[in-house]
Amino acid sequence: KYKLFIFDMDGVITETSEQHYQAWKQLANEIGIEIDRKFNEKLKGVSRIESLERILEYANKANDFTEDEKLELATRKNENYKEMILKFTEENLFEGVKDLFDELKKRNIKIAIGSASKNAPTLVRLLGIENDIDYIVNPAEVKRGKPAPDIFLKAAEHLGVDISECIGVEDAEAGIEAIKSAGMFAVGIGDSKVLNKADIVYGETKDIKLEDLM
């Protein structure tokens, strides 16, 4: 029945939120803003520039910077973040992901990455799953980020798969919303109370059972 699985990256196949947090925290410090882990939850799945906007709004500093200055700040954060993820290896791939990919390939089901991150291709390479992935959506090529459906629709369109034959896998509320508004079956990874709009929720990626879904 299903021909394409579209996986979110952060929180689904690997964990980069700590590195994003450390890089934002350092950047925020440099401009006199203090953020904590609780606030960081609001940045999950959110694009780089929108994350910066949320940090500035949180500190009531949204109007203190020009658009050019904001771009410079976001770039500075990303340079720092990129240095942190350079250390990533196959060890950083969540348990069960490789087996799941092998299982999907056996069944002739395609695999795409639908991440908000522009660093997704680098991470896919470092995690050693380049050969498993049929397509990585470039978030710069779509109009709207999550919770809009664009990223998920782009994967289906590019691989020529009907929406009704796609499954999206997400750990963030905004991501589940994006999958549902794309009209796809939504698999949530995390807390079923938080991800209550998902069609099915598993605690971790390794808990996914294809037999439940097919």
Ligand code: G16
């Ligand atoms: C990830 C993270 C977000 C990050 C975004 C953009 O989303 O969860 O915190 O801001 O990517 O990342 P970058 O700055 O690398 O372009 P996802 O969709 O993989 O969960």
Ligand code: MG
């Ligand atoms: Mg995520």
